Amino acid sequence: MKENNAKKMSLISLILMIFTSVFGFTNIPRSFYLMGYGAIPWYIISAVLFFIPYAFMMAEYGAAFKDEKGGIFSWMKRSVGLKYAFIGTFMWYASYVVWMVNISSSIWIVISTAVFGEDLTSRLHLFGLNSTQTLGLLGVCLITLITFTATKGLEKITKVTSIGGLAVTLLNLVLLFGSLLVLALNGGEFAQPIVANSFTASPNPAYGTPMMVASFMVFSIFAFGGIEAVGGLVDKTQNAEKTFPKGVTIAAIIIAVGYALGIFLFGIFTNWSAILSDPSVHMGNVAYVMMQNLGYQVGIALNLSEPVAISVGLWMSRYMGISMVLALVGAFFALCYSPLKQLIEGTPDEMWPEKVKVIKGGMPVNAMWYQCGIVAVFIVMISFGGEGASAFFSKLILMTNVAMTIPYLFLAVAFPFFKGKTEIDKPFEIYKTHRGAKIATFFIVASVGFANISTIIAPAVGGDLPSTLWMIGGPVFFTIIALAIYNRYEKVMEAKKKVKMA
Structure with a gap:
């Protein structure tokens, strides 16, 4: 017993594992851009109402179904039923499709920053197209290239993710020491002053209404994404009954404080009106703009000349760009086949036509090309919608946030059913009563539901109906596809039943 316990994770190891799975650096500058210091209370609310209770749920699921191979599909199937499980799992898969739509176009900002030190995508005009349409065209080319490469089974390329992940992690230290240096050299003065309503109001005019402020909650919930991985850590933790709840709670506090501290640090060297009110700044490039500003402000605080300070800023944003390119390219290669493969292999064989199930070199090659086509159609429809870059990237990120949080609802709603199934062995329980x-x-359904409804409705209230329709249209589209696949499955099973009876 002592040997086994020695191999298991300690409290510190568990906290570090949760932190690295969940904490995302780019969430901080985007939050500051949208809400300024007003983002901080929403992170605390999301940690209490969503992150902690949801992580405990994932822990119970993971412990009960640790021998199941179907992942969340098996969890929901055993808890509720096959149809519910398939639709929930398909929506989980669909969230990665929307992520690919987002990254296919937005990664060009990252590449531009990595090469030039700044976002020059607004100057792209291929074949007489405007910059947004050009980014859409480049996005289609990228998803096609990555799909083609991944179907050849080049899985080793995903190793660049670990290098990029380490470089992005170091950005937190760059932000901490850089901003504290600016604060010390500027006599403790914040570029974004802290006033009475700093934590309740946003400096961003677009977030001036209560509805828009409430809609920010979807960002704070999304920032706690990745906790599904927590489900598999229970049986790997020392004295799980005591260590796990303590580890999750401490990790939640550290992550919430980390986001809050990061937002404060950006306020040290970034004045919202001076830097972020520029029309060229949007959700897609704001992180790079703010890191470039950090480098520039460090140079100015050190009394370097203007040209040298600008150069420091460009190298700062270039470093972030290179880090993010490495991380995103590796993630893209993995996510263009991994969720799809898990969906096909984790669900009943009869769900899928023979062409979809074709596996070559470990890759579902035909299914990957169908997926590529869907992603390309979405990119073209959004990028050729006649809007500027700011609206384009805002729409992509909002769609991604909404899509990525919908599976949380499916898993949370299934949980009481799971608890009610006495035939399921539950070796680890935090929720002792039904x-x-x-x-x-x-609390989870209310917080996620409130966040998504606010996010979806807010643009329409502000006169931006297309954004609302896209956020509704994505989930509706994938729900229709899921129901169509399931109905086909029922017909196949009915036909098999009749053959057996004949």
């Missing part, structure tokens, strides 16, 4: 499980489910 009532406790229902209360936790209520």
